[in-house]
Amino acid sequence: MSGRVVTSLTNPTVKAVRALHQRKEREETGLFVAEGLKIVTEAVELGQAPTILMYGKEADGHPLLRQAIAATLKAKGEVIEVTQDILAKVSRRDNPQAVVGVFRQVFQPLAKVDPKSATCWVGLHRVRDPGNLGTIVRTADAAGCGGVILVGECCDPYSVEAVRATMGSIFAVPIIKADEAEFAAWRKSWPGSVVGTLLTATSDHLSAPYRKPNLVLMGNEQQGLTPDLAALCDVNVKIPMRGRADSLNLSVATGIMIYAATA
Ligand code: SAM
Known part of the structure; x- marks a missing residue:
């Protein structure tokens, strides 16, 4: 041709x-x-x-x-x-x-985020696995989230593996990058709830108070959400673990949280 x-x-x-x-x-x-x-x-x-x-x-x-x-x-x-x-x-x-x-590649700065343009946003702290990241971008797209904020040193959302896992949503979902200090300062003006996810949290993810727009903050695959980041949240929640598994895969947990936060 x-x-x-x-x-x-x-x-x-x-x-x-x-x-x-x-x-x-x-x-x-x-x-x-x-x-x-x-x-x-x-x-x-x-x-x-x-x-x-x-x-x-x-x-x-x-x-x-x-x-x-x-x-x-x-x-x-x-x-x-x-x-x-x-x-x-x-x-x-x-x-x-x-x-x-x-x-x-397109990265948006934090300053360009308009929180009220969506009911839910996703923050990922030090995500390591490109398959997880791509799957989360796809889920964020499906649920109508405003964007995915990569906090700290994360894997590359534009790697071939991550892009494959997005199934095209990489073009639809704004990707924002920030270091921990920038995020901590910017988060102070968030108009809704910043919801952290912790395996040690006592609040259940369905009964926690959510005030839209929600910013759901997820931890790293190995270490989980660090105490510094958890302390920045209005509430920390846990998805019940009813069997022997001690945690969920990051992208699965993010999907559950996104749909709870947009309900
Ligand atoms: N060993 C890590 C820990 O102690 O947190 C496990 C991390 S988990 C594989 C990765 C991330 O998925 C967590 O930081 C959290 O954001 C989310 N996650 C996984 N299972 C969860 C659950 N049951 N409740 C809430 N968040 C969960």
């Missing part, structure tokens, strides 16, 4: 896209990779055109691909048709998606 078919792994565009698997490269370029025609289409519909669009023969001629190509070229991006082998190397998968897009 573009008239240009790339077959070599040493092609500079192919090398640049593959390099985006490295966090350092993503941070330096401000770019990231999203795979699949559905997700690329989602981005285009939300007004974010790819800077690079790669596709394999399999996708050629698909009306949504034509639309994505038009949006990429209009935004002065690059479009290349590539071999299955290149798609597999770019995705690091044997069965790669037939369409891969490169997009600009």
Whole structure:
């Protein structure tokens, strides 16, 4: 469709896209990779055109691909048709998606957050697992949350693994970054409840007082919510653990909290 078919792994565009698997490269370029025609289409519909669009023969001629190509070229991006082998190397998968897009990362500052624009926001302290982070962004989108605030040193929401787990919600949910001190200062002006989640809390997550907009604060996978962060919350709650498991997976706990806080 573009008239240009790339077959070599040493092609500079192919090398640049593959390099985006490295966090350092993503941070330096401000770019990231999203795979699949559905997700690329989602981005285009939300007004974010790819800077690079790669596709394999399999996708050629698909009306949504034509639309994505038009949006990429209009935004002065690059479009290349590539071999299955290149798609597999770019995705690091044997069965790669037939369409891969490169997009600009978007991080919002805390100052841009309008708390009252949504009933629930999610704060994640030092989240480590990209699959958890991506799943939480997807759940936040599904529940209509205002955004996901990454507090402290977190894994990269724009890694290939995290973006995959968002299933396209990475383009719909604002991602905000703040260090602990910034968050502690900013939180003072929060107009609703800041709800911490602690395994040692005595309040049940369903009976705790919630005042919208709620900011649900989740802890790290290993250490949980630190005492400093828990002390910043209006209330700390626990989801009952009725069996032998001592805690829930972070993304599962976040989903339960989001739906309790938006009810
Ligand atoms: N060992 C950690 C601890 O002691 O907190 C476990 C952390 S847990 C795997 C990760 C995060 O998920 C927690 O910080 C909390 O935010 C949330 N979480 C998991 N189970 C929970 C529960 N039963 N009630 C409330 N939050 C929970």
